[in-house]
Amino acid sequence: MTITTTEPTDLGDAGRRPGPRDAARRAAVERQLDRWCESDTGTDYDSVVIVGGNGITTHTFAARLARDPRFAGKVVLAGPPVTEDRRLKAGVSLRGYAADFIAYALGVTLDEFVDAVTPGQAPVATRQTVCMADVADGTARFSRVGPWQNHRGRLDRPIVYGFRNSATAAAIARLSAGVTVVPDAPMSAAEARDLALGSRPLIVDATRAGDLVGGRATSGWGIAAAQVPFRTVGDGVRPPMDERTALAPLVRRDGRIDVGYYTPFADALSPEASWYGIMARPIDLRTEGDRKDAELDVLTDELLAIGAASGLEPVDVDETIGRAWVPAPPWTAPESKSGGVFDLRRAVTPGIAAYYADGMTGSAVAGTAAAEAILRGGDPAAAAASALRPIRRWNWVWWFETVKVPWVADRLTRLSPPVALAWPHSTAIKRWSSAA
């Protein structure tokens, strides 16, 4: 078994001079953490063992703890490394708001973090637009496109980065220091305790299936999604798509709305790609569980047709396309620790994945809040729940709009996109964009 302890990447002199925007971002993060972490009595633990999930959640959580002198060298992350290939497997659209928290957890600037994920020009959107799309026989037609975030186009704050999930996690791991990585996953809290580097460890379950907390409940709902990297053909993207702009094309189909999202993107495993697209549909797994292949085929057709109509072609589609069918957790926030184990994975998951760009946001924001609560002697689950309260609610509102009243969303979007996506989507700009 190879055990390694991370050392910080040398960022060089240029990266180490935070400017006024970095100070503003850090202050915004700290203000929120002060609100969410009520206690400040000092930590109950002297070490942490995190089991499962070599991803954004675990690396952000571990980085924040290991940056504190009391936990440096005493954070163990146990679980098999990610097996990487070109296929997209999880989230890609990382909100600027989430990036602020990751930078804080690492103690680096936003630019240092962004540069560690994709050196050079960052694939970023500073504006979001929406339209309806009618898809038939491999072609797509669009209703009038309209803005839902940053309609004046002046904002230079990052709203969304198009980063491969695993590249983001790997960058966080590279930038963090003092985390001991063990490649085998213990199967019980007792086995996890044996790995602790202190005498009062907190045991943390970040496994996908909840191995240490006896499995996880679901809401009965889930998501079907198809996602692929794109390259531009000809002179670049065509309307309704636009440079530095994320577009949400919505398709009303069979009594529901399929939610699309196309955004600038970069991925070292598909270097030709400059855009990314996803089509996602909420699924009632209790009654539609047998429709997996059919739903994924329709979503794939929509994904490629909308791309083609906007000047995009998929990059090596057979090798890169991701097709996901993922159950969602209950709508409510979880209770505190279960059997002495903190269920980090559940605490950071705000709702149905993949169609509101809030999964990695949950990982980054609630992961940092939970770590901060531990450092201050508070309840990590309560801090994570406070951090995600509005995001969990907005995820539910989006589900209600797309599943229960799709005709309202359709009509309004055709009539006036800014009105259709007013509350909570436009007003939530502070939970999408970087603070500066």
Ligand SMILES: Cc1cc2nc3c(=O)[nH]c(=O)nc-3n(C[C@H](O)[C@H](O)[C@H](O)COP(=O)(O)OP(=O)(O)OC[C@H]3O[C@@H](n4cnc5c(N)ncnc54)[C@H](O)[C@@H]3O)c2cc1C
């Ligand atoms: C199709 C899809 C699209 C999504 N889009 C977004 C989005 O745009 N924005 C957003 O914020 N959230 C999105 N999410 C949710 C988001 O992916 C998760 O909340 C987030 O990945 C959790 O972060 P993590 O790195 O801790 O994940 P973990 O689950 O710990 O994953 C860690 C790594 O494991 C690998 N992995 C993940 N799933 C699998 C699998 N089934 N098989 C093999 N390897 C796997 C990935 O490489 C990933 O980097 C999406 C989820 C899905 C399924």
